[in-house]
Amino acid sequence: MDNTRFPADFLWGAATSAYQIEGSPLADGAGPSNWHRFCRLPGAIHNDDTGDMACDHYRRWADDVRLMKELGLKAYRFSMAWSRVLPNGRGKPNEKGLDFYRNLADALIANGIEPFVTLHHWDLPMALDDLGGWANRDSAHWFADYAHLIFRALEDRVRYWTTLNEPWVIVDAGYLHGVHPPGLKSLEKTPLAAHNLLRAHAKAVQAFRADGKGRIGLVVNLEPKYAASNDPEDAAAMARAHAYMNRQFLDPVFLGAYPDELAEIFGRDWPRFPEDDLRLIREPIDFLGINYYTRSVVRSDPSSPPFYASPVPQANAEHTAMNWEVFPDGLKSCLLWVKRRYGDIPLYVTENGAALTDPLPKEGRVEDPRRIDYLRAHLRAAHEALLQGANLKGYFAWSLLDNFEWALGFSKRFGLVHVDYATQKRTPKASASFYREVIESQGERIWD
Numbered sequence: 134m135d136n137t138r139f140p141a142d143f144l145w146g147a148a149t150s151a152y153q154i155e156g157s158p159l160a161d162g163a164g165p166s167n168w169h170r171f172c173r174l175p176g177a178i179h180n181d182d183t184g185d186m187a188c189d190h191y192r193r194w195a196d197d198v199r200l201m202k203e204l205g206l207k208a209y210r211f212s213m214a215w216s217r218v219l220p221n222g223r224g225k226p227n228e229k230g231l232d233f234y235r236n237l238a239d240a241l242i243a244n245g246i247e248p249f250v251t252l253h254h255w256d257l258p259m260a261l262d263d264l265g266g267w268a269n270r271d272s273a274h275w276f277a278d279y280a281h282l283i284f285r286a287l288e289d290r291v292r293y294w295t296t297l298n299e300p301w302v303i304v305d306a307g308y309l310h311g312v313h314p315p316g317l318k319s320l321e322k323t324p325l326a327a328h329n330l331l332r333a334h335a336k337a338v339q340a341f342r343a344d345g346k347g348r349i350g351l352v353v354n355l356e357p358k359y360a361a362s363n364d365p366e367d368a369a370a371m372a373r374a375h376a377y378m379n380r381q382f383l384d385p386v387f388l389g390a391y392p393d394e395l396a397e398i399f400g401r402d403w404p405r406f407p408e409d410d411l412r413l414i415r416e417p418i419d420f421l422g423i424n425y426y427t428r429s430v431v432r433s434d435p436s437s438p439p440f441y442a443s444p445v446p447q448a449n450a451e452h453t454a455m456n457w458e459v460f461p462d463g464l465k466s467c468l469l470w471v472k473r474r475y476g477d478i479p480l481y482v483t484e485n486g487a488a489l490t491d492p493l494p495k496e497g498r499v500e501d502p503r504r505i506d507y508l509r510a511h512l513r514a515a516h517e518a519l520l521q522g523a524n525l526k527g528y529f530a531w532s533l534l535d536n537f538e539w540a541l542g543f544s545k546r547f548g549l550v551h552v553d554y555a556t557q558k559r560t561p562k563a564s565a566s567f568y569r570e571v572i573e574s575q576g577e578r579i580w581d
Contacts, residue, residue: 164220
């Protein structure tokens, strides 16, 4: 390893997701997703924003690919809208929806950009949500059939695939806290949805081995947990939080069992899962994607079931507009923890970035020095992890574009590129120029 550069084959990219940027959710025969409906619930989304227009990427994709080329990206991670290609989630495919992704992949390849495709980034077809969504055991079969279709349609174009993006968020926000679709607050359905997501992931991997080419993995969001004190109760709270967020979707995949702490957390609502399911979930994958943004310091809190733990704000630390602590060392910790616990699997940082209060464009430029500092610090942490033995193969900045930030609507901007939502004009920020220089220098620019 070079002390200042990343490996020559390191994959440099940026990431987005379908519902956050595409817009035109019902165009050309597409069906509605659960997010299309959820955005229409009064008060569900900040300012009653929706993804109906988003960044209009569905119609501006060719210009966006040219922009990626100008930024020097070597890879682009994007997700597919399930209901765009299967309007009812099952049954007859929508060829116009498939053509959109075929054309996008072709344009990326023509511009020397590797397509890095996620099958599911939270937007479930509404027709399947009506059947119980991920709490329905049949959801694993629905997803496998969808995966079969996509692999056959794009196998000659795409070499890098991921099944699910952040299943923890789907479950925690959608089934436990109700702030994402389906908007439930159910201790009973939360572990069922989590388990079915893992079954769906494994069945999609099996489908890939039959129909696909290249490599396939899973993307999880990791957040290091720290105890607020040396008190044993705080240590136990930290262990519960760590098991629920960081180990719930990795222990079954790599070790074949759920963390013991989950039974403690869910109590009588924790199911006994069949051994055949756990064997299925261990279907081998080729790499793991890690999304990292911040850490969490927790303390014991008897008044806060079911985890009996609460976060402790770090008052003297720097925070982003999401009120997330800027903690670059946590990225290194995550990468090295995965290697220690699960082995030397290839890793990609599939999301990393900061929402900040950026100024408006001025003379064709947006100055965002704090985002540059954020990227520099986290890339340094990633490089340190490499030097210490992490099998890190690539890095994707979140996000290419300012976009629809789920329940927060358009109130938070993560992009390397500013989007004027009224005109859809794109303006690369200073951080985009910095990132281009990082890519051109194979990482040496982060040490300036």
